[in-house]
Amino acid sequence: MFKIKKEISSIFHIPKYWQNSLRIDSLVNFSPMISFFLELLRPSSICEIGANRCENTIFLMESTEDVGTSIDVVDLKISRECRGIESCSRINFFEMPSLQYLKIKNSSELYIIDGDHNYQTVSSELQIIAQNNECKCIILHDTGWPAAYRNFYYDRCQLVVEEELDSNNLLSPFENNIGRGVLFTSHFSSHEGGERNGVRCAVENFLETSIRTWVVWTIPSILGLTILIDSSLLSKDQMRCLDIFTQYKKIWDEFLSGLEINRLMLLQALHDAGAEWDNNQAYIKEQNARLQKAHDALQRAGAEWDKNQAYIKEQNARLQKAHDALLRAGIIDSGAD
Numbered sequence: 001m002f003k004i005k006k007e008i009s010s011i012f013h014i015p016k017y018w019q020n021s022l023r024i025d026s027l028v029n030f031s032p033m034i035s036f037f038l039e040l041l042r043p044s045s046i047c048e049i050g051a052n053r054c055e056n057t058i059f060l061m062e063s064t065e066d067v068g069t070s071i072d073v074v075d076l077k078i079s080r081e082c083r084g085i086e087s088c089s090r091i092n093f094f095e096m097p098s099l100q101y102l103k104i105k106n107s108s109e110l111y112i113i114d115g116d117h118n119y120q121t122v123s124s125e126l127q128i129i130a131q132n133n134e135c136k137c138i139i140l141h142d143t144g145w146p147a148a149y150r151n152f153y154y155d156r157c158q159l160v161v162e163e164e165l166d167s168n169n170l171l172s173p174f175e176n177n178i179g180r181g182v183l184f185t186s187h188f189s190s191h192e193g194g195e196r197n198g199v200r201c202a203v204e205n206f207l208e209t210s211i212r213t214w215v216v217w218t219i220p221s222i223l224g225l226t227i228l229i230d231s232s233l234l235s236k237d238q239m240r241c242l243d244i245f246t247q248y249k250k251i252w253d254e255f256l257s258g259l260e261i262n263r264l265m266l267l268q269a270l271h272d273a274g275a276e277w278d279n280n281q282a283y284i285k286e287q288n289a290r291l292q293k294a295h296d297a298l299q300r301a302g303a304e305w306d307k308n309q310a311y312i313k314e315q316n317a318r319l320q321k322a323h324d325a326l327l328r329a330g331i332i333d334s335g336a337d
């Protein structure tokens, strides 16, 4: 965890709930926007689809304490972290696919969709939720890059997946970046764009056909967030607050987009550096193996040298002996005058 120096902490406006780590995947990073809508709507019930480690659930739980909001948490697998907040009487866990949950219960005022990130699932979720007249607001994560116009699949058992999928591969938001990008380990569509591809595509097609009066905001950040509100269910005061939000949002959208593209470049550069490091490690390993081979050959030559020295010494001794015998026999003289 990183801690900002206290001398400069006033420079930043760090929210109470965010992901203070190198991970950027949680919806909790959007807590300032979600808080705004929670305060505006004060929903009596929330359904959160996809909780993972409950980082966002804890934020929802703590920020709706004064309203006493009941929160249904739906996930294929209720994680160990979620078990830690099971004692909160306002929270109910449903360990099942979202579409199964929505068949048995569809009465919340606010929905948060962050489960499976593909067209099929998100379209079906939206269509079912829109039939619930109590629903005032739907908040969707992952309407930005990379799942905006590319299907990602957590749970292929529940779906008929007919398209070609890729996994463990690099994805880049930039043109001509073949072989470069950010690594994603899940299963995803092998191409971007086209029909019935991605979370945002599902939202766009839903809005085209929905008969309800949705007002829509999309935050242009990595992963992205889209908020749908049925304006027919809001008071005049609530609509006035939303107008102010819309005006400020326009200013911040361009600023945020620049920051986010820069963050994507940095992320990609980080992955490039990692790949370069891996390549270098392979080269270093190869050179080490060659060095070891040369070292072994030198050792063998050294042992041979030692062996030859012993043999030369022995031969010298024999020569000396023969020389002495010849001297004694007077066959040669010592050579001394």
Ligand SMILES: C[S@@+](CC[C@H](N)C(=O)[O-])C[C@H]1O[C@@H](n2cnc3c(N)ncnc32)[C@H](O)[C@@H]1O
Residues within 6 Å of the ligand: 025, 026, 027, 028, 049, 050, 051, 052, 053, 054, 055, 056, 074, 075, 076, 077, 096, 097, 098, 099, 114, 115, 116, 117, 121, 154, 155
């Ligand atoms: C990206 S994570 C959610 C992260 C969480 N919302 C947060 O912001 O920290 C997606 C979660 O959705 C769950 N999931 C995937 N497909 C689902 C489905 N069809 N129904 C319910 N949950 C699903 C996964 O098990 C996973 O925990």
